[in-house]
Amino acid sequence: MLPPTWALSGSTRLDLQEFSTAFSRAWSQTESRFLKLECWQAYREAQACESQEVYEHGDIETACELLRREAEADRPLYEDVDKRHLDYARIRLVQEPLNPYLRYELLSYGIRAEMGENIEVVRCDPALRLPSDEYFDVLLFDRRTALIHDYGTGEVGRQSGGWLTHEPHVLARLEEMILALREGAVPLQQYLRQARTEQS
Template identity: 50%
Template sequence: MHQPPPWVLDGSERLTLEGFLESFGEAWARTERRFLKLECWQSYREADGVRSQEAFQAGDAALARRLLEEEAMGDQPLRDEVEARNLEFTRVRLLAYPLTGYLHYEMMNYEVRSRLGEHIEFFIPPSPVESYFDFLLFDSHTALIHDYGAGPVGYQVGGWLTHDAKALQALADIATDLRARGEQVRPLEGISDTSRA
């Protein structure tokens, strides 16, 4: 489920979670034009202590929303940097219906972040969502591929780093194909009033 294929891992460097975060910082500093994140798992387990997710799981959507607002404001320096550096910063989010409980929570997060200026695109992919995998693409110089384990809920344990030109082009082509052949949807327009509480 959502496992990266061998072609993208050939010649890549295996990373621990700490190494993934360090490589992110290095790649981000070199990025001049575009950052793209593909998210495909329908359920993720956030790091321990994410209060907004805990509140949502406890049934308190209003508290979850307030906490998501606080968490999003903590990322304001990143949004300011994206604007100052004139970067294209896009999250491409794949959906399968019916939405999981996790995605009901995430839709509140996406709505908050969209309102603050983050660019998020939603697609129902042309192939089964399980055939896709999460990755980050930095211009055409670096990609980080997430390792979320065997599932069914994604929990990041590390990943892979690649600079291979063919792999980088193939990853960019995945995003292009999703935009061309996937069904673009606007789920934020359908967030229920209880989620907006």
């Protein structure tokens, strides 16, 4: 599912390398807030991800060790968030029952939350198609820049690049979408406690 036409209006198409470069530039210019919306219920990295492969083979303990190692690579980012006093939030849309990918991802999120990442979870109707014209993956840097992911059209998101936009009307609509979802979100640890209670 590709993002809707309105979101790409006036945008610049980027390949993976250009997307990474644009992220670094936008991050360095962020002054107060960074919001990340994740909608796909399964992703696959462009390059092999060892922790995911190990998890899929049933070795949860080793997968957790690898996830901790992978998360360490982002420690400078978390430290930068603290130093710059940014409102940083990953808003994750989740459909239940959880598929194997989401169970793996929640392990990763637990580790990252311990390192200081703010992760907020929105429980969505399982009948809702995700992503959709209404909800799709995007990074919003203040009200200045947005990066919209291109994860293809399959059942599993595989990033091939994305789009960069500075269009004010697009940024305003993206902000409205994300903030509306954030109002119904709960912190990761609260979601995990609720899920455990409901399963017992």
